Amino acid sequence: xxxxxxxxxxxxxxxxxxxxxxxxxxxxxxxxxxxxxxxxxxxxxxxxxxxxxxxxxxxxxxxxxxxxxxxxxxxxxxxxxxxxxxxxxxxxxxxxxxxxxxxxxxxxxxxx
Amino acid sequence: xxxxxxxxxxxxxxxxxxxxxxxxxxxxxxxxxxxxxxxxxxxxxxxxxxxxxxxxxxxxxxxxxxxxxxxxxxxxxxxxxxxxxxxxxxxxxxxxxxxxxxxxxxxxxxxxxx
Numbered sequence: 001x002x003x004x005x006x007x008x009x010x011x012x013x014x015x016x017x018x019x020x021x022x023x024x025x026x027x028x029x030x031x032x033x034x035x036x037x038x039x040x041x042x043x044x045x046x047x048x049x050x051x052x053x054x055x056x057x058x059x060x061x062x063x064x065x066x067x068x069x070x071x072x073x074x075x076x077x078x079x080x081x082x083x084x085x086x087x088x089x090x091x092x093x094x095x096x097x098x099x100x101x102x103x104x105x106x107x108x109x110x111x112x
Numbered sequence: 113x114x115x116x117x118x119x120x121x122x123x124x125x126x127x128x129x130x131x132x133x134x135x136x137x138x139x140x141x142x143x144x145x146x147x148x149x150x151x152x153x154x155x156x157x158x159x160x161x162x163x164x165x166x167x168x169x170x171x172x173x174x175x176x177x178x179x180x181x182x183x184x185x186x187x188x189x190x191x192x193x194x195x196x197x198x199x200x201x202x203x204x205x206x207x208x209x210x211x212x213x214x215x216x217x218x219x220x221x222x223x224x225x226x
Contacts, residue, residue, distance in 0.1 A: 031211035043156070043202060043216040050211055091156060097210030098163070100146065105155035 002026040006092050006104035013082055013111055021077045021107045023092030032075045033093040033101070034067065036060070043091065049075065082111045114139040114205045116217035124223045127195055133188040133220045135177075135203030145186040146204040146214065147177055156202065162186065163208070173197070198224045 005024040013019050025032050034046040047057040049067055066078045075094075079086055092104040119134045137143065147159040160171025167179040177188045186203060203217040 033213065035214075035216075042218045043204075043214075045213045045215065048211065048213050055211065056213055093214075095211065100158055100161050101214060102158070103148070103156040 002102070004092055004094055004102050004104035006090075006107050008107060009105065010108045011110070013109070015084060015111055016081050019079050019082055019109065021079075021090050021092075021109070023075045023077075023104055024073050025075055025092065025094030026102055027073070029094035029096050029102075031055075031095045031097055032067075032069070033095075034077045035091045035093065035103075036088040037091065037106075038085075038088045046077070046090075079109075082109075084111050087111045114143060114207065114215045116203050116205050116215055118201075118203055118217035118220045120220050121218065122221045122223065124225060125193055126225050128192045130191050131189065131193050131197075131222065133201050133203075133222065135186045135188065135217060137184050137186065137203070137205045139184075139205060139207070142208045143205045144208050145177075145179060146206075147171065147175070147186070147188050148202045148204060148216075149173075150200040150202065150219075152199070159188070159201075193222070193224050195224050195226060197222060 007022045032049040035043050037043045045058050047061045048055045064080050068076050089106045091106045093101045095101045115138045117136045125131045145162040148156040160169045162169045162179045170176045175190050200219045202219050204214040206212040206214050
């Protein structure tokens with residue numbers, strides 16, 4: 001079964017550093033998403049991406065965050081200057097637009 | 113905008129007993145509904161989804177859920193749980209248009225005891 005692949009599985013970074021989280025969505029999917037889950041809390045929507053542009057974003061997705069689809073396969077989330085409160089599990093997801101969403105296994109980001 | 117409420121943060125149950133995890137949603141438009149399971153230190157795995165048609169939906173691992181439009185509920189059930197079902201379960205909703213984001217409930221931790 002096709003999978004959404006996320007790398008790295010765990011990233012530790014110092015406060016103020018830039019991080020890039022990477023995702024390879026399922027190849028025929030059209031919509032791409034980033035969600036995050038702070039430890040012990042619910043999964044929160046960050047941003048959706050369709051047709052090479054952001055289609056929707058949450059209040060969490062401020063100017064520190066950006067997304068890119070630099071080629072035909074990768075989908076990245078960049079955090080420019082990490083804060084302690086950015087520590088969370090970040091999930092990438094993709095969908096054809098119907099019939100459900102496939103999530104990756106997540107990247108655990110720890111900001112120290 | 114939608115919202116999802118999972119009424120129970122934790123549900124302890126003995127092995128082989130039945131279980132129901134409750135989910136209520138709020139939306140001004142028609143929705144798709146989903147249940148995801150998250151095992152410790154793992155990602156989100158789709159258990160089942162309701163898109164249209166029969167209101168009783170069967171998923172993986174013996175789980176099923178029933179969509180009740182009048183009560184705006186989508187409760188998850190399993191007639192006999194196993195130790196391996198111990199996990200966090202998330203109900204989620206999206207507007208029934210292509211590509212809309214998912215809104216998740218707060219999760220229910222199912223703890224199956226021997």
